[in-house]
Amino acid sequence: MKNIKERLTALRSFLKENSVGAFIIPSTDHHFGEYIQKHFSCREWLCGFTGSAGTLVVTEHKAALWTDSRYFVQARQELPGSEVELMKMRIAGTPSIPDWIKGEVSAGSFVGIDPMLFSKGEFETLSGELYPLKVKLTDDPFKEIWRDRPPVTFNKATLEDISVGGCDSKSKLKLLCQKLNIEKDFIYILCSCDDIAWLCNIRGTDIPFNPLVISYAAFTKEKIYLFACAEAFSKDEESVLRNSSVELYNYSEFPEFIKGFNQDYIRVAPIDKISVKIFNDAVSSGAAFFSDPVRGGVTASQKAVKNSVEIDGFRKAMLYDGVAWVKFWIYIEEELQKGAQNLTEELLAKKIGEIRAQHSEYKGESFSPIVAFGENGALPHYSPFGNGPVKILGDSFLLVDTGAHYPFGTTDTTRTFAIGNLTQEQRRDYTLVLKGMINLSMARFIKGTRGASLDFLARGAVSSAGKIYTHGTGHGIGHNLCVHEGPQSIRMEENPVPLEPGMVISNEPAIYEEGSYGIRIENTIMCKKWVENRYGEFYEFETLTLVPIDTTPVDKQLLGAEAIQWLNSYHSYLYEKLSELLNQREREWLSVKTLHID
Amino acid sequence: MKNIKERLTALRSFLKENSVGAFIIPSTDHHFGEYIQKHFSCREWLCGFTGSAGTLVVTEHKAALWTDSRYFVQARQELPGSEVELMKMRIAGTPSIPDWIKGEVSAGSFVGIDPMLFSKGEFETLSGELYPLKVKLTDDPFKEIWRDRPPVTFNKATLEDISVGGCDSKSKLKLLCQKLNIEKDFIYILCSCDDIAWLCNIRGTDIPFNPLVISYAAFTKEKIYLFACAEAFSKDEESVLRNSSVELYNYSEFPEFIKGFNQDYIRVAPIDKISVKIFNDAVSSGAAFFSDPVRGGVTASQKAVKNSVEIDGFRKAMLYDGVAWVKFWIYIEEELQKGAQNLTEELLAKKIGEIRAQHSEYKGESFSPIVAFGENGALPHYSPFGNGPVKILGDSFLLVDTGAHYPFGTTDTTRTFAIGNLTQEQRRDYTLVLKGMINLSMARFIKGTRGASLDFLARGAVSSAGKIYTHGTGHGIGHNLCVHEGPQSIRMEENPVPLEPGMVISNEPAIYEEGSYGIRIENTIMCKKWVENRYGEFYEFETLTLVPIDTTPVDKQLLGAEAIQWLNSYHSYLYEKLSELLNQREREWLSVKTLHID
Structure with a gap:
């Protein structure tokens, strides 16, 4: 209880320093997966609620957690009621997050978010709903205030054999490009680890329950660029990947890669599966962006x-x-x-x-x-x-x-x-x-x-x-x-x-x-x-x-x-x-x- | 057959005079009803097809009719195949109307429509789909070219008694305004005769099978303005209407009324139930327009x-x-x-x-x-x-x-x-x-x-x-x-x-x-x-x-x-x-x- 009070105080200092009136903390990681590493459980660390779905909003004087009916009982037990109010989603009378924020902060305030945790699509919707308040993209506040935060861990990955996957990456790439049917040169950006695992025929143990490799990827008509931990694959595996049109790069290089990529190439992604940060990186050189209109994106659609x-x-x-x-x-x-x-x-x-x-x-x-x-x-x-x-x-x-x-x-x-x-x-x-x-x-x-x-x-x-x-x-x-x-x-x-x-x-x-x-x-x-x-x-x-x-x-x-x-x-x-x-x-x-x- | 050839030629002269490369003729009337008076069956007059649903497009050299599977057989029998091509809607390979027009007319052409026969919503969609071609709002071509065109006929109307309708117009008006919940002054525009019949508790015989009075209406928080044929109601009926907040005006006065109405009043309508012409009239004084977001509009929603x-x-x-x-x-x-x-x-x-x-x-x-x-x-x-x-x-x-x-x-x-x-x-x-x-x-x-x-x-x-x-x-x-x-x-x-x-x-x-x-x-x-x-x-x-x-x-x-x-x-x-x-x-x-x- 005392802990949570201190943690909220620390976040409130961050709010003050960054001149934001409210901060929104979702339950996700940089790849919008369902399960996350401990490193990303900032919402849990901050308010004590361990459920898999819940969004916390913190203002100067208040904090509130929105969650759905699956978690009402659990949230009531876990939240320090005096510090964090429970907001029951889809129950009559519960305000939406934007409406609640509008009632809590003064006109002209900024609402802070970590642009790695919101998709471009979510950001657009949120900006519209918060208007006339403005959304401010800040750094990850928990870098500073969560002292003993567990690091992101990367494990050894494996290749999925064609005898179980049935289709190599080269063929999948061809199929996706056919479906996309874009005449001009493009680079398609993938942030979802499961879409990447399917496309590159790789599996991992980085995420609980989901056999995924924490990674980014991008593909052009020619090849697939895979960004994962350098130690995830052996040299032999790297060459197997290369033979199937998959070129391996280091995970941390992705933002610079996508910033610097030939700006004549249109950037393509489904806007609900690309973070605001990566989106902004992708178009920072002035490149055009085309939103994949297929629900979930062409890769997910084909994977299904x-x-x-x-x-x-x-x-x-x-x-x-x-x-x-x-x-x-x-x-x-x-x-x-x-x-x-x-x-x-x-x-x-x-x-x-x-x-x-x-x-x-x-x-x-x-x-x-x-x-x-x-x-x-x-x-x-x-x-x-x-x-x-x-x-x-x-x-x-x-x-x-x-x-x-x-x-x-x-x-x-x-x-x-x-x-x-x-x-x-x-x-x-x-x-x-x-x-x-x-x-x-x-x-x-x-x-x-x-x-x-x-x-x-x-x-x-x-x-x-x-x-x-x-x-x-x-x-x-x-x-x-x-x-x-x-x-x-x-x-x-x-x-x-x-x-x-x-x-x-x-x-x-x-x-x-x-x-x-x-x-x-x-x-x-x-x-x-x-x-x-x-x-x-x-x-x-x-x-x-x-x-x-x-x-x-x-x-x-x-x-x-x-x-x-x-x-x-x-x-x-x-x-x-x-x-x-x-x-x-x-x-x-x-x-x-x-x-x-x- | 010869007749149709002549009629198409007459329309093509109109196209030339008005500098439009294609003209679209839908199956509707000024009120977007399902059944129409003979006066409005221009599409049938022009191509011979008598089905209730079908859109004819005429260019300098071609004519084509789009209809759905209910009417394929009938259209094949009725259309002069040499003059008018049958386009089977929702069948693989059939081009959409905009795509077909784009392939038929030269770049920079205008596509003509009668703005009384297209809703504002349809017009917006059509304009988007025809881009870069532009839509041109013309006069009704059939005024000139259809020599023996039957006139629009207006019959005597009747009032629906509260003993069968259950609710007077005054109460309906109150209910609609509550549902709309618009703080500022507004005038809500009704072009659909069935919405008007329900609101004003009137019935008629102007339209086959539908017991409607050809009419426009508009309502503010205070009263309902009904525009119908002057002879449709007796003086006694007019006073009954007035007692229920319905003021009677002549049908033909509606465009001028809505043009001249106090421009401080926001215009409100569902954009799929107001014609482009009436929409343009309504905002011609510079008044603001608010599109009723309720499907079919608040009146239809309440009527249901x-x-x-x-x-x-x-x-x-x-x-x-x-x-x-x-x-x-x-x-x-x-x-x-x-x-x-x-x-x-x-x-x-x-x-x-x-x-x-x-x-x-x-x-x-x-x-x-x-x-x-x-x-x-x-x-x-x-x-x-x-x-x-x-x-x-x-x-x-x-x-x-x-x-x-x-x-x-x-x-x-x-x-x-x-x-x-x-x-x-x-x-x-x-x-x-x-x-x-x-x-x-x-x-x-x-x-x-x-x-x-x-x-x-x-x-x-x-x-x-x-x-x-x-x-x-x-x-x-x-x-x-x-x-x-x-x-x-x-x-x-x-x-x-x-x-x-x-x-x-x-x-x-x-x-x-x-x-x-x-x-x-x-x-x-x-x-x-x-x-x-x-x-x-x-x-x-x-x-x-x-x-x-x-x-x-x-x-x-x-x-x-x-x-x-x-x-x-x-x-x-x-x-x-x-x-x-x-x-x-x-x-x-x-x-x-x-x-x-x-």
């Missing part, structure tokens, strides 16, 4: 459409992951049968990782696992760590949401298990979540259909009971890359990106009954071609995930004949796929779990 | 949400209309049983009108009726008139889409009847269209949900069979006003308008098997409150239409238990509602038609 090698890799990853889930579920049942009094959420969260690690090709978790029993399941982004031991005891749901990276694919699966006796409402809610998940799985749709058109297939089953989930139904999933990946999504909110064959996406409707229980069932699905006829080309989904679904809570009449048929086929299919990878005992267990219901 | 008196009126209209449909269906069956060889589409199209006219309060058709047998049903906007007698003979579907105006409400209903024996594919398609219609009818959704989120409930059943319909699923419906009304819709395309209780909308999935048959089943539904709980406020639909649905083609297994239950309840409900308005014989017939299936 998995090639056949990547798709086969996903299928393989799902096999290994399915086996791990079977062993995990058997473990839970056996422990519960023993009457294990010490079975906790945290223990289970570690257990699934240990089971996966029995496979030699397992690389690690694709996100921090969620294991939530009873009322904890009602917090969509609950963490089983650091709450003291929460036992799996009594009658309720156990919600487990975990994922893994393999060199050939990434998984993301949620299952909700019935523990003990359930109420009628719990059985109904479970059935509706499952029904929604299945409805979306069965969709068949014409080419050009957007995720937003399909969202209600899953959401509608839940809202038929007067309940909702406030998150999206589906997010894109990377291939041994980020578990949350754009540009496609299946959400209520409009997203103009049509679903295309090869896009991998989650399917995860849910119900969160606050203070009581949570239910989420999540499969990974892939868009693929179905038929082509006089009406056009139609797509459907292939369910990639191979993990049995608990049928004990299902209300068969409510689920309905069509969904039951889907569920039975799914269970038959996954039994067939997994059984040969299981021992006799596991196989028998799975044959019971995948029994048809009717 | 029906009040309780209007809703009761809709329910009453559906009763009367349901009775007419029962008598109509009985008539068809009896004629077919007689083996009537002379039962034609046209005869049936007239018959439904005659039956409705037996009710003293029937005002007329809300659109031109569609009665389509067999392959004709595959044309979504088919007209049974002027094709020669098409007999209802053989095995296929008979598709009937008709609607009526009553003083208290407007109807729009489609039913598809099985005639003779159907194929397996026809039965499946019929069942899927019905299933889609029912899926949407059963939706329950959280406040804030947009129509685009719900569209796939109806569309998905159809696309599950690898078929599509290319039109929207639902359009708003006016209250004794236009049968197609915004701003809400249920379509694949994004529309940011959320559905609100009181909004009335159609629900009309379909399948069109070209050259073979068409199926469409359309009910009118209304959004209303369902429940409010800790998750928020939920809405559902009330089905307003009370017309039995042919159950003979239904494949029960494919329809599914939930939809069967809905259908049975619907039939029970409508039997209960309609039976007391029927005679003994009709009642018995209806009891058979509404028998539960299972």
